[in-house]
Amino acid sequence: MKNILSQMLLPQFHKFYIAAIILTLIFLPLLGLSQYVLRIMIMIGIYAMLAMGLNMLTGYTGQVSLGHAAFYAIGAYVSALLATTLQLNFFIAMLAGVVVAAISSLLLALTTLRLTGTYLSIATLGYGEIIRMILLNWEPVTNGPLGVRNIPRPSFLGYELTLANNGIYYLMLVLLGIISLLCYLIINSKIGRAFIAIKEDELAAQFMGIKTTGYKVLAFVISASIAGAAGSFYAHMIRYIDPNTFTFDTSILMLSIVILGGMGTFRGMYVGAAILIAFPEALRFLAAYRFVVYGLILVLMMRFRPQGLLGWRSSNPYRLSKQVSEMLAQEGNREITLKPFEGKEEAVKG
Secondary structure (H helix, E strand, C coil): CHHHHHHHHHHHHHHHHHHHHHHHHHHHHHHCCCHHHHHHHHHHHHHHHHHHHHHHHHHCCCCCCCCCHHHHHHHHHHHHHHHHHCCCCHHHHHHHHHHHHHHHHHHHHHHCCCCCHHHHHHHHHHHHHHHHHHHHHCHHHHCHHHCECCCCCCEECCEECCCCCCHHHHHHHHHHHHHHHHHHHHHCCHHHHHHHHHHHCHHHHHHCCCCHHHHHHHHHHHHHHHHHHHHHHHHHHHCCECHHHCCHHHHHHHHHHHHHHCCCCCHHHHHHHHHHHHHHHHCHHHHHHHHHHHHHHHHHHHHHCCCCCCCCCCCCCCCCCHHHHHHHHHHHHCCCCCCCCCCHHHHHHC
């Protein structure tokens, strides 16, 4: 009876918990917070998006990328250049940045199909540095080390979205909600089950008929597309970008968020982003040593809790449906009676 009550009450509490968090985030700007605090909240949202994308690749598919800042940079530069040179609307420019980031990830994935583990990580690390060098030296297009300035702010129906009117904050919430919903639908679909199967045992997944190559490429494309969308939003929010924004440190910060929050979880991405983005602001006297602290956090997490803060909340490989959970609870409360052995004939029939 206790198991049945817990199965009935926990989903309701979970829904109430999520609704309370969403309402808090919606009404947060109305509390009179400073623009500085809102900017930190927006940066937490941006890195939560980036972590969501990298989590699709690393947390669910098991492919580690050390150059994910490249797709972040591609989305930011493509959107910023189109908005400044062609005066395109933010949403059209962002869509273009997402498409270009997806195409670049497709080319990378196709050229690294045979690489796994450490070799894949090194390849993505090199790709990230190549993109940064292109941004730094292709001055006629990217303006080199001077970066892109005066990027127009996002606007909707002629209404400019800024920090002062809280428009840029609510736009971040909308994008984060769309990306979160998209990732949730993917993971709880046939594609998501294939991703998890590849991570657990790629050879077994192949024997089960899963086309692992295609799904690994798809994971790369989805992850890069999300990073491109986050980069586009960041460029229009901050209004200035340069190659030094998209360094190896940025890729490590994304990976740190995924590991700290818990690979293969959704809530862990929000928690990890909130901790690692707000931490340097709360302890500014340690800002020069933030990556030392990040490294220490990662070492301690890998030693004492390698699954992350919110990782491995269940021993089940997939979430069970409500009907199956209730059936298992009833089976657990039912008394098991053993029938005596009735002879060889029964054993043969069994």
